[in-house]
Amino acid sequence: MPKRLISTSVVLVAMVGVLGVAGCGSSSDSSGDTETIRIAYADQIAGGIDPAVFYSIEGDDLILGLYETLLTYEPDSTELAPGLAQSWEISDDGRTYTFELQDDVTFHDGTPMDSEAVKASFERAIAVKGGPSYMLAQVDRIETPDPQTVVIELTQPVSAFLDYNASMYGPKVVSPTAVEENAEGDDLAKKWLSENAAGTGPYELTSYKPAGPFVLERFDEYWGEPAETETIEYTIVPNIGDQILQLRSGQLDLLTHGIDPQQIPSLEEDPNLQVQQFEAGIRPVLVLNYANEPFGSDPEAREAFVADADLPAVAEQVYGEAAAPATSSVPPLLIDAEDNPLPDPGPPREAPTSQEITLGYTNSETDLRRAAEVMQQSLEAQGWNVRLQADSVAAQFGYAGDPAKAPEAAITTLNPDAAHPATWLNPIYQTGGGLNLLGLSDPKLDQAIEAALATVDEEEAAQAYAEVAVEAASSWYATGIADRNDVIAARSSISGFSHVPVYIWVVRLADLVKE
Amino acid sequence: MAFLEPVAAGQEPIALGARRRLDLSRLGFAEKAGMVAIALITVVALAAPLIAPHNPGATVGANLQSPSGSFLLGTDDVGRDVFSRMLYGTRTSWFSALAVVGVGAMFGLLVGLVAGIRGGWVDTVLMRITDAGLALPGPVIAIAVAVALGPSLLNTLIAVTVVWWPWYARVIRGETRAVVVRPHFDAARLAGVGGFRLALRHVIPGVMPVLIVCASVDLGFLILTLAGLSFLGLGAPAPAPELGAMASQGLEFLFSFPWIALAPAVVVFILAGAANLAGDGLRDLLEDT
Numbered sequence: 025m026p027k028r029l030i031s032t033s034v035v036l037v038a039m040v041g042v043l044g045v046a047g048c049g050s051s052s053d054s055s056g057d058t059e060t061i062r063i064a065y066a067d068q069i070a071g072g073i074d075p076a077v078f079y080s081i082e083g084d085d086l087i088l089g090l091y092e093t094l095l096t097y098e099p100d101s102t103e104l105a106p107g108l109a110q111s112w113e114i115s116d117d118g119r120t121y122t123f124e125l126q127d128d129v130t131f132h133d134g135t136p137m138d139s140e141a142v143k144a145s146f147e148r149a150i151a152v153k154g155g156p157s158y159m160l161a162q163v164d165r166i167e168t169p170d171p172q173t174v175v176i177e178l179t180q181p182v183s184a185f186l187d188y189n190a191s192m193y194g195p196k197v198v199s200p201t202a203v204e205e206n207a208e209g210d211d212l213a214k215k216w217l218s219e220n221a222a223g224t225g226p227y228e229l230t231s232y233k234p235a236g237p238f239v240l241e242r243f244d245e246y247w248g249e250p251a252e253t254e255t256i257e258y259t260i261v262p263n264i265g266d267q268i269l270q271l272r273s274g275q276l277d278l279l280t281h282g283i284d285p286q287q288i289p290s291l292e293e294d295p296n297l298q299v300q301q302f303e304a305g306i307r308p309v310l311v312l313n314y315a316n317e318p319f320g321s322d323p324e325a326r327e328a329f330v331a332d333a334d335l336p337a338v339a340e341q342v343y344g345e346a347a348a349p350a351t352s353s354v355p356p357l358l359i360d361a362e363d364n365p366l367p368d369p370g371p372p373r374e375a376p377t378s379q380e381i382t383l384g385y386t387n388s389e390t391d392l393r394r395a396a397e398v399m400q401q402s403l404e405a406q407g408w409n410v411r412l413q414a415d416s417v418a419a420q421f422g423y424a425g426d427p428a429k430a431p432e433a434a435i436t437t438l439n440p441d442a443a444h445p446a447t448w449l450n451p452i453y454q455t456g457g458g459l460n461l462l463g464l465s466d467p468k469l470d471q472a473i474e475a476a477l478a479t480v481d482e483e484e485a486a487q488a489y490a491e492v493a494v495e496a497a498s499s500w501y502a503t504g505i506a507d508r509n510d511v512i513a514a515r516s517s518i519s520g521f522s523h524v525p526v527y528i529w530v531v532r533l534a535d536l537v538k539e
Numbered sequence: 540m541a542f543l544e545p546v547a548a549g550q551e552p553i554a555l556g557a558r559r560r561l562d563l564s565r566l567g568f569a570e571k572a573g574m575v576a577i578a579l580i581t582v583v584a585l586a587a588p589l590i591a592p593h594n595p596g597a598t599v600g601a602n603l604q605s606p607s608g609s610f611l612l613g614t615d616d617v618g619r620d621v622f623s624r625m626l627y628g629t630r631t632s633w634f635s636a637l638a639v640v641g642v643g644a645m646f647g648l649l650v651g652l653v654a655g656i657r658g659g660w661v662d663t664v665l666m667r668i669t670d671a672g673l674a675l676p677g678p679v680i681a682i683a684v685a686v687a688l689g690p691s692l693l694n695t696l697i698a699v700t701v702v703w704w705p706w707y708a709r710v711i712r713g714e715t716r717a718v719v720v721r722p723h724f725d726a727a728r729l730a731g732v733g734g735f736r737l738a739l740r741h742v743i744p745g746v747m748p749v750l751i752v753c754a755s756v757d758l759g760f761l762i763l764t765l766a767g768l769s770f771l772g773l774g775a776p777a778p779a780p781e782l783g784a785m786a787s788q789g790l791e792f793l794f795s796f797p798w799i800a801l802a803p804a805v806v807v808f809i810l811a812g813a814a815n816l817a818g819d820g821l822r823d824l825l826e827d828t
Contacts, residue, residue: 265791272794286603286616290795341598341618387772390616390791397617397778401598412776414690 058538059254061518063278064261064270066388068234070418072218075196076148079155079458080417081439081529084192085280086258089240089533090132091196091223094123094142094174094189097524099532100302102357102443104190108137108197108224109174118181118480123174129247131199132221132228139168144200146176148212155458156441158451159188160195180478183485184446191442192527198222226251226534236260240533251534252520264390268513271297277518277538281529283511284390285346291513301346302523304510305355305440305448308392310335310399311502313434315427315463318377319500325376326500329433331369332406333399339506342395346511350504353497357525358445359486364493366503375407384423384431387414392435395505399435420461427463434462438502439528445489446477447526453496464501566820573816580813584630591623595780603796612802615785616792617778624780625802631775632782632810635696636761643700644754647707648746652738654708655715666712672705678764685773692775695768703761710753714746748825756818759811766807782807 069083075091078084094109109123129137143166150160162182167175178185188194202222203213221229226248227240238258242251261267261276268287270276272294283291283299291299310333312319312326319326339349352361381403385396393414400410413431423430438459441447451459454473455466472495476488497503510528512521517539522532563571583590592611593599598618599610606613612621654665684698718724719742727741768774769783777784782803789800 263787263790265793268791269793284616284791287791287795290792341602390788393777393788394617398598400778401596412778414772414776 058517060257061253061255061277061533061536061538062257062259062275063280064267064276065236065258066260066262066264066267066282067417068236068260069238070421072234073221073229073232074152074154074214074217075198075223076152076157076212077154077214077218079193080421081437082281082417084527085530085533086238086240086256087196088192088225088527088530089227089256090221090225090229091198092225093191093194093196094125095186095194096190097443097526099522099524102525104186107190108142109189112186114186118183119178121176121178121185123176125172125174126247127172129224130245131202131224132243133199133202134245135199135201135222137197137199137224138171139174140171141200142166142174142197143168144203145197146195148198148203149195152212152214156191156193156195158458159185159191159193159441181480182477183479183482184442184444184477187442187444187447191447192524192530193441197224227256246534249534252537253533256533256536262388264388271513271515274515278512278514278531278536280512280531281510282389283513285343285511288346288511296516298514298516298518300512300514300521300523301509302512302521303357303525304508304523304528305357305443305526306508306510306528307350307355307438308395308435308505308508309438309502310505311434311436311462312500313427313430313432313462314465314501315430316432318379318381319432320463322376323500327369328373328376328406329381329403329408330500330503332372332375332403332408334372334402335399335503335505337402338395338398341398342391343506343508347506347508349506352504353493354445354448354489355440355504355507357443358440358448359490359493363490364497366497367494369500372402372406375403375409378407378409379432380409380411381433382411382413382431384413384415384420384434384436386420386436387416389437392437396435423461424463427461430462435505436461437508440526443526445486445493446473449473449489449492449496450477452502453499462501464499466499469495469499563824565823569816570820570823573813573818574820576809576813577817580629580633580810583626584633587626587630591620591626593620593623595619595624595627596778603792603799605796606798613796613798615789615799616796619778621785621799621802624785625782625806627780628782628785628803629806629810631692631780632762632765632807635692635765636758636810636814639696639700639703639761639765640754640758643703644707644750646700647704647709648711648743648750650704650708651711651713652715652742652746655712656719656734656738656742658716658719662712665708669705669708669712672702673709675702677702678767681764681768682771682773685768690773690776692779692781695765695773698773699761699764699768703757706757707750707753711746711750714749715742718742718745752818752822752825755821756815758814758818762807762811762814 065082070080071077073087075087078087093107096105096107098105108126110126111124113122131137146166149157162178162180164177164179199222206216207213208215219232226243226246228243230241231239236259240256242254264282267279271279288299291297314320336349351366353364353366383396385392396412400412403410420436450473451457453469455470472492476492479485479488520535520537522535599620600614600618602616602618604610604614610620615621650665654662680702681698684701685695688694724741727737766783769781770787774781774784785803786800793800
């Protein structure tokens with residue numbers, strides 16, 4: 025018997041020792057390697073890194089390090105800036121876009137980039153029909169009058185087309201040589217590109233295992249400013265608590281997302297760490313299921329649910345000063361809040377149904393778990409019968425496959441694909457939209473969205489989208505909870521943070537410096 | 540008292556352990572402490588709704604408050620009272636472990652008894668099934684079953700019970716085989732005592748002490764297993780107060796608000812440790828009397 029007590033005590037002391045070492049490890053950087061920056065991901069990249077397929081959030085900084093779009097945005101801004109296209113023109117009817125490409129651009133495999141490569145990449149993205157392919161849905165034909173010029177003809181004006189090409193999900197230019205050499209049958213090299221890369225970006229992919237690590241090395245023939253740091257290494261650390269421990273101990277250098285707002289003060293107190301916050305179009309959103317009951321057929325139930333959920337109180341409780349309660353239909357980066365205010369759902373009232381409501385939330389985001397728990401309390405106080413369900417991001421994207429079987433309500437984080445309201449409203453509210461997870465289908469709204477997209481005049485398009493935003497909000501389909509910042513935590517030795525508001529969870533890898 | 544006296548046909552045997560005296564003076568301090576702790580834990584678990592100062596699921600204060608007079612173990616990241624959640628979590632963990640052990644032990648008892656008494660091909664088939672169950676990694680299978688059934692406390696308990704009974708079946712079968720070769724069993728069988736009565740009056744009294752000891756010693760490991768599954772998100776969905784889930788949710792705050800994760804972790808340690816010590820004590824009490 026004493027042996028059992030001794031062995032139990034030994035185990036306890038060992039556990040305390042390990043904890044102590046882990047804790048003490050926070051005081052210094054355990055890696056003296058200034059040529060490698062280590063970043064954590066919480067999960068594998070669902071679907072792989074084929075830029076024509078990828079439509080998640082975690083993984084975008086990696087993809088933007090490997091591939092480039094024709095346009096981009098200025099840092100800390102939604103102003104369009106040259107990418108692989110150094111200049112562009114739009115015809116008066118809004119249907120013809122002419123892009124002049126950058127000079128002397130080479131793919132990672134040595135193939136020179138030219139207009140034919142751009143054409144092939146766009147046509148591949150259309151054929152693959154991935155999540156981002158909606159951005160090319162109106163492309164009629166692509167001409168290549170010379171190696172430096174690409175002319176894209178659209179079937180109709182698309183007010184968001186330039187922003188589509190600057191989007192972090194925008195069509196990327198992929199080496200046609202790599203596609204041709206690695207295609208299996210008619211798969212357009214999807215299988216190969218899911219785990220390999222052939223872009224023009226400042227980094228090239230030197231190692232990729234689906235479960236990590238992913239290793240990027242500086243591409244020495246990059247056409248622009250070379251990357252500051254030689255190597256970027258991603259490892260998968262599923263739990264944000266573990267990520268923070270590893271950041272404190274120096275095993276990781278940078279966390280680009282997942283930081284709970286309540287963690288910020290503690291992280292800022294650590295002299296070896298820094299926290300950066302950037303304006304971003306990140307919105308936790310409450311989505312109601314239109315494909316099943318009670319919300320599919322009862323507008324009063326939808327309104328009552330939103331009223332009883334008390335979203336402003338949820339925002340206050342969960343985010344405090346780290347986010348502002350949502351007051352507009354669309355994130356204010358895209359349309360001024362006063363032009364598309366959220367309607368008032370009215371005061372809290374008794375639940376109109378006793379049906380059990382399953383409220384799903386993204387399991388990898390602790391703020392969403394807290395939001396769900398706080399919301400559940402508010403709802404149950406009004407007589408709703410609410411059961412919480414933790415789902416992965418992949419599972420939430422899977423709702424769209426059969427929304428009738430999905431939870432009756434869900435909380436998820438959404439972000440606009442680019443700095444244009446079309447990239448919020450179209451994917452979320454349009455029938456069959458890539459982010460229309462829970463079965464909304466409103467022909468009238470679809471028509472309004474299409475009409476706004478096809479508006480040539482910039483000001484008229486903005487007005488049209490504001491009206492669409494107001495109409496969309498009245499459906500209570502996807503109601504914003506808060507407007508959050510991007511929160512990045514890093515070792516103090518890291519600098520060179522370059523952030524675009526609509527590239528969420530992304531800092532430009534090539535600008536990062538480790539001292 | 541002799542372990543069992545051979546009796547003439549038709550006479551009832553002296554039931555094993557029926558008049559066993561439990562001599563507590565044989566126990567060491569640790570075992571006694573374990574038993575006292577188990578008794579206290581049971582009282583606390585039963586009385587949790589009366590003891591807990593707050594509703595474990597309600598936001599009752601600001602988030603992440605330090606321990607104070609109002610909140611003995613502070614509040615968590617949703618403003619809930621950690622102490623109240625810990626009490627309810629203890630209740631859930633303790634009674635869940637008892638339920639799994641009880642059901643698993645009873646099922647294992649049944650299988651072991653049938654195999655041991657019937658022998659022959661029945662014994663062979665049942666024991667091969669049992670061996671297959673023992674060969675599989677229990678916690679991994681429990682996780683797979685819980686995931687397949689969906690995250691809920693009941694499904695997790697079912698999953699763990701499914702992988703837990705083989706051990707008891709194995710032990711009981713062994714003890715049963717030892718009992719059925721004794722003269723009193725033969726005498727009863729020859730006297731025409733039926734299968735069910737044979738098991739009830741002539742075998743179960745002999746194997747129950749072993750079963751009780753196994754179950755009690757097993758409780759500690761089971762508590763850890765259930766807490767581990769809850770930590771992985773396979774228990775009752777949030778915001779249910781479960782010790783493992785509470786530790787998991789508190790992990791990211793370990794170095795800033797440590798009480799959120801440490802309080803439930805310490806309780807799991809105490810539960811498992813007390814169960815182990817009490818089980819050892821029970822074994823010492825029931826052995827060799």
